[in-house]
Amino acid sequence: MIELQGVSHFLGQKQILKDITVQIPENTVLGIVGVNGAGKSTLLRLLSGVYLPDRGSILYDGKPPKEAATRREIFFLSDDPYYAAHTTPRSLFDFYRAFYPRIDRALFEEMLSDYGIGQKELLRNFSKGMRRQVFVALALASNATYLLLDEAFDGLDPLSRKRFKEYISAWLERSGGTVLIASHSLKEVEEFCDRFLLIDEQTVSRMGEIADEVEQFCKFDLAFLEQVDEGLFAGLPVVHLTVRGKFAQIVLRGDATQMQDRLAALSPAVMEEAAIDFEDAFIYDVNKKGEYGK
Numbered sequence: 372m373i374e375l376q377g378v379s380h381f382l383g384q385k386q387i388l389k390d391i392t393v394q395i396p397e398n399t400v401l402g403i404v405g406v407n408g409a410g411k412s413t414l415l416r417l418l419s420g421v422y423l424p425d426r427g428s429i430l431y432d433g434k435p436p437k438e439a440a441t442r443r444e445i446f447f448l449s450d451d452p453y454y455a456a457h458t459t460p461r462s463l464f465d466f467y468r469a470f471y472p473r474i475d476r477a478l479f480e481e482m483l484s485d486y487g488i489g490q491k492e493l494l495r496n497f498s499k500g501m502r503r504q505v506f507v508a509l510a511l512a513s514n515a516t517y518l519l520l521d522e523a524f525d526g527l528d529p530l531s532r533k534r535f536k537e538y539i540s541a542w543l544e545r546s547g548g549t550v551l552i553a554s555h556s557l558k559e560v561e562e563f564c565d566r567f568l569l570i571d572e573q574t575v576s577r578m579g580e581i582a583d584e585v586e587q588f589c590k591f592d593l594a595f596l597e598q599v600d601e602g603l604f605a606g607l608p609v610v611h612l613t614v615r616g617k618f619a620q621i622v623l624r625g626d627a628t629q630m631q632d633r634l635a636a637l638s639p640a641v642m643e644e645a646a647i648d649f650e651d652a653f654i655y656d657v658n659k660k661g662e663y664g665k
Contacts, residue, residue, distance in 0.1 A: 402560035
């Protein structure tokens with residue numbers, strides 16, 4: 372388990388994170404989400420031990436990340452990992468082997484072969500996506516208990532993302548470990564993660580099951596015989612409303628069946644329920660605080 376207690380952090384004079392207190396259970400795939408500049412990458416750097424919190428504590432099973440034994444259980448993949456000019460996948464593996472004694476060469480080579488990447492080629496000649504594939508393979512082969520991945524899907528094509536998810540799923544079953552992914556791709560987070568953590572206004576504003584977050588909203592497309600006035604929907608738990616002439620699209624907070632019954636009382640000529648995904652839920656949640664324009 373990862374525990375953060377009252378964690379705050381500044382970069383220069385600017386406070387990035389404030390009073391974060393959360394517990395992240397083991398064997399979890401957690402998506403860290405938030406608007407640009409919310410502090411997602413900073414949080415991962417704090418969790419990895421790259422940064423030390425200005426206030427508060429971070430513990431892995433009761434131990435801080437700065438301890439050598441704990442560091443071996445953490446693999447942090449930044450959004451732009453460093454590599455030297457003459458680095459190859461093979462030399463990169465040999466370098467990391469000094470820090471991760473349980474690193475699995477066979478798995479690393481298997482993933483590179485699956486991605487069609489040669490072990491002796493220079494990383495500097497790779498595309499961004501190919502470099503990402505190498506570091507993802509390294510992260511999984513490390514056999515660390517905690518994988519901290521910043522923009523894990525960035526640069527990966529759809530087939531590579533599919534393979535990555537398959538490897539991660541196998542790793543979770545085998546290791547019982549925990550994966551934290553900071554990502555702007557909310558569709559990928561929904562597809563791949565079971566839980567989410569939303570950073571907003573310098574702290575964790577929401578955390579929970581992705582399915583529960585999505586299910587709290589429902590969306591309907593409506594058509595009426597006469598021009599619609601927004602006042603028609605007064606009294607409903609409206610999250611978002613768009614009215615154009617005789618047509619309306621409405622997002623409500625609540626049970627879809629109950630909301631459908633309440634909308635039916637308004638006598639629409641046509642009413643159809645539309646799909647809601649995690650990206651929609653994120654935008655609606657942040658929208659209510661004025662972070663996004665409607």
